Amino acid sequence: MVSRSSVVGVVLRTFIASFLLALAVVVIYPLLWMVMNGFKTNSELFGNPFALPVQLTWDNYAKAWNRGVSSYLMTSILVTVTATIATVFISAWAAYGLTRMQIPFSRTVLALILGGLMLAPAVALIPLVRMFQALGLYNTFWALLILYVAFRIPFTTFLIRAYMVDLPLEIDEAAAVDGASKARAFWSIVLPMCKPILVSSVILNILFTWNEYLFAMVFTSGGDLQTLPIGLTNLMSKHGTEYPVVFAGMTIAAVPVILLFFLTQKYFVRGLADGVGK
Amino acid sequence: MSAPLRTAPSRTDAAPLPLHPVEAGARRRRRSRGWAWVAPALLVLGVFVYLPLLQNLQYSVMEWDIYAGGSSFVGLANYEKLAGDPVFWRALFNNAAYAAVSLICQVFGALILAALVEGLRSERWRRALRAVYFVPSAISLTVAGLLFYFIYEPELGILNALLRGVGLESLTQAWLGQEGTAIWAVIAMSQWQGFGYSTLLFAIAIQRIPQDLFDAAALDGVGPIRRFFQVTVPLTREMTGLMIIVTLSGAFQVFNEVMVMTSGGPNNSSQVLVTWLYRMGFGRNDFGYAAAIATVIFVLTLGIALLQLAITRKRRVEW
Numbered sequence: 038m039v040s041r042s043s044v045v046g047v048v049l050r051t052f053i054a055s056f057l058l059a060l061a062v063v064v065i066y067p068l069l070w071m072v073m074n075g076f077k078t079n080s081e082l083f084g085n086p087f088a089l090p091v092q093l094t095w096d097n098y099a100k101a102w103n104r105g106v107s108s109y110l111m112t113s114i115l116v117t118v119t120a121t122i123a124t125v126f127i128s129a130w131a132a133y134g135l136t137r138m139q140i141p142f143s144r145t146v147l148a149l150i151l152g153g154l155m156l157a158p159a160v161a162l163i164p165l166v167r168m169f170q171a172l173g174l175y176n177t178f179w180a181l182l183i184l185y186v187a188f189r190i191p192f193t194t195f196l197i198r199a200y201m202v203d204l205p206l207e208i209d210e211a212a213a214v215d216g217a218s219k220a221r222a223f224w225s226i227v228l229p230m231c232k233p234i235l236v237s238s239v240i241l242n243i244l245f246t247w248n249e250y251l252f253a254m255v256f257t258s259g260g261d262l263q264t265l266p267i268g269l270t271n272l273m274s275k276h277g278t279e280y281p282v283v284f285a286g287m288t289i290a291a292v293p294v295i296l297l298f299f300l301t302q303k304y305f306v307r308g309l310a311d312g313v314g315k
Numbered sequence: 316m317s318a319p320l321r322t323a324p325s326r327t328d329a330a331p332l333p334l335h336p337v338e339a340g341a342r343r344r345r346r347s348r349g350w351a352w353v354a355p356a357l358l359v360l361g362v363f364v365y366l367p368l369l370q371n372l373q374y375s376v377m378e379w380d381i382y383a384g385g386s387s388f389v390g391l392a393n394y395e396k397l398a399g400d401p402v403f404w405r406a407l408f409n410n411a412a413y414a415a416v417s418l419i420c421q422v423f424g425a426l427i428l429a430a431l432v433e434g435l436r437s438e439r440w441r442r443a444l445r446a447v448y449f450v451p452s453a454i455s456l457t458v459a460g461l462l463f464y465f466i467y468e469p470e471l472g473i474l475n476a477l478l479r480g481v482g483l484e485s486l487t488q489a490w491l492g493q494e495g496t497a498i499w500a501v502i503a504m505s506q507w508q509g510f511g512y513s514t515l516l517f518a519i520a521i522q523r524i525p526q527d528l529f530d531a532a533a534l535d536g537v538g539p540i541r542r543f544f545q546v547t548v549p550l551t552r553e554m555t556g557l558m559i560i561v562t563l564s565g566a567f568q569v570f571n572e573v574m575v576m577t578s579g580g581p582n583n584s585s586q587v588l589v590t591w592l593y594r595m596g597f598g599r600n601d602f603g604y605a606a607a608i609a610t611v612i613f614v615l616t617l618g619i620a621l622l623q624l625a626i627t628r629k630r631r632v633e634w
Contacts, residue, residue: 053431060428061447064511068450070473071462086476127355134352146353153364155620157568159589160613161367163374163596163605168367187363190356219348248455250571251589255597266457270575273461280465287461291454298453302446310519 068291075101075285082280097285101272106286108261109268113247113290116178116264120185121242125235127186128193133223135194136201137209153191158184158251166255180256181264185246193238196311200234201227237308240301247294265290371613374606386603393607403608406586409498413505413587414566420506421513422558428510429517430547434539445518448511456508460575463504467491467576494584497577501585505572513558520554521547560623567615588612 074082075097076090134140135147165184169175174183204227212222228235250266257263263271272286298305378389397403428448435441451459466472467490475487490500524546532542548555570589573579579586579594586594588608596605 054435057428057431057435057444061444064447064451064507067462067466067473067507068454070466071458074465083471086471086473127359131353131356134349138349138352140349140353143349146357149365150353150356150360153360155617156364156368157564157612157616159568159570159592160371160609160616161364162592163602163609164367164370165363166596167602168363168370183359183363187359190360194356244453248457250455250457250574254574255593266455266571269457269461280471283461284465287458291458294453294455295450298449299446306515306519309516 071284071291072288074281075288077281077284079279079281097281098289100279100282101286101289104272104276104282105268106265106272106289109263109265110289112178112262112268113264116181116185117243117246120182120189120246121239123182123186124189124193124242125197125238128190128238129197129228129231129235130223131190131194132198132201133227135198136204137206137223137227138219150194151191153188154195158188162251162255169256175256176258176262178262181252181262184252184256185249188252189242189245193242196238196241196308197231197234199311200231204230233304233307234311236301236304237311240297240305241308243297244294368613371606371609374602375610376603377606378603379600389603393603394610396604397607397611402583402586402591403588405583406588406591407611409585409587410567410569412498413502413569414563416502416506417509417562417566418559421509421562422555425510425513425558426517426548426551426555427543429514429521430543432514433518433521441518445511445515449515450511451508452512454508456505456571457575459504459508460501460572463500463507464491464576467500491577492581494581497581498573498585501573501576504576505569508572513562516558517551517554520551524550556626557623560619564616564619567612567619 070086073090076093076095077097078091081088081091131150135143135150140146166175169180174180208226208230209219209222212226217225247264248266249264253264253267257267269283269286269290273283276282375393376388376390377386378392379386432441432444432448435444466474469475469487469489469492474490478484478486488496490496528546528550529542532546537545568589569587570593573585573587573590574593577585579590588611592605592608592612595601595608
């Protein structure tokens with residue numbers, strides 16, 4: 038005989054499982070629709086929206102690639118790689134100073150660096166544009182690089198510092214006894230020990246830079262300098278109603294970060310978890 | 316992204332004995348060498364974050380003459396203009412709507428969702444669902460925004476097609492093309508894009524609750540719904556507080572998705588503070604007015620962040 042409560046339990050569990058699965062479909066289906074539409078012709082697109090593409094042709098992907106996506110992709114890769122390296126390096130360097138060195142007014146320094154977390158980039162936008170115009174850096178690669186580094190240092194330093202604080206000071210002292218300088222201790226001992234949080238920082242910064250829109254839109258106006266998010270909106274406005282090409286471009290922009298997320302989930306989740314407080 | 320400021324116990328300020336002059340000199344040199352470590356970060360932040368922030372305050376009390384090329388002090392005129400600008404108030408309302416819906420979906424909804432996912436028996440399913448829900452947060456808001464632009468599109472979009480398919484033909488409409496629905500359609504997209512992020516974080520918080528607490532409650536005959544309120548909710552309070560702050564602060568900085576999906580239209584009905592700032596600053600070259608809007612964003616986001624600091628500090632004292 039089945040008790041009443043266990044029947045209720047089974048019904049409830051089935052209901053919850055169906056709800057969770059339905060939500061997964063709501064998340065995945067639009068993404069599949071995007072990829073599929075990249076394979077359709079324009080007339081197919083305006084036909085039944087739920088239909089599968091008649092044939093799998095890469096034409097739209099090739100068109101998107103040739104209409105600027107290859108160049109947007111290169112710019113995105115270049116900006117992402119340089120900004121991520123510079124941000125993580127400067128932040129790790131600062132985190133070492135904050136946890137290992139005697140610095141006058143150290144609490145003020147800490148507050149200044151981490152206080153940047155509280156500031157919205159949009160607030161600095163108008164003066165930054167005028168500053169970069171005056172410096173002759175407006176619409177250059179350097180503008181994006183500098184801005185991405187400047188606005189990501191607080192969060193990255195916060196992450197790495199929290200990790201370094203937990204490393205025992207003895208390892209530095211052992212190095213000092215061996216006569217290694219502080220810089221040597223940083224490079225050859227402390228930095229390698231911070232590898233997990235450095236990987237997390239790199240991944241989070243890649244994701245940020247790859248997807249950033251406000252600065253990329255305001256500080257670049259020329260074709261060669263535009264990153265994927267801006268390039269995609271160009272693709273949309275320039276080529277009228279050839280929407281399948283836009284879908285192909287969106288897919289090309291989305292796939293690398295989705296792959297990155299799935300391949301590095303462990304580090305990624307750890308970075309997020311550490312970043313929002315243990 | 317906002318995060319809590321944690322001040323670790325300082326390890327470097329112990330100086331128990333007065334130092335011999337020579338030693339004190341060496342110590343001073345050592346101290347000043349410490350600056351070399353933080354100088355690059357401080358310099359970059361000072362020039363490209365803090366300086367423009369201060370300049371923005373200055374800009375907000377100036378007016379630019381774009382033809383003659385000069386600027387003059389106008390006091391609080393830009394702020395008075397702001398108070399009388401209906402689009403500014405519309406934008407502020409839209410940001411507040413963004414905040415309210417995001418709090419419901421991405422904080423409270425996500426907490427319940429995370430509890431449901433973590434309550435599943437199969438670890439493989441738990442992991443798969445967490446990852447799947449997160450995927451929209453990995454892709455950019457630009458891609459997500461463009462995707463939903465097409466989903467809402469009356470001719471080729473799947474939303475209207477879906478409504479027609481289930482016999483709700485009367486509900487089909489140009490979601491982004493009407494003043495009454497545009498901002499809500501954008502907000503809905505944003506929930507789709509962001510709920511997996513907070514669900515993942517809440518899942519991590521729930522995993523950190525010792526399993527014994529759930530087991531003990533279950534042994535006492537406490538049902539799953541009461542376990543949620545008596546164990547899960549109180550023990551994830553810190554994460555909930557944090558997510559409230561992050562969500563609120565983010566809601567007042569929205570730009571990307573609105574720009575991609577509606578550019579603030581139709582008829583300015585979906586403007587938010589940052590898109591209006593952008594339009595005033597770069598569309599009309601009214602830098603002073605744009606700076607005044609920026610100051611409002613500054614005050615709102617800083618206020619929210621300071622609230623977080625005050626709350627975490629108070630909690631630390633309570634412990």
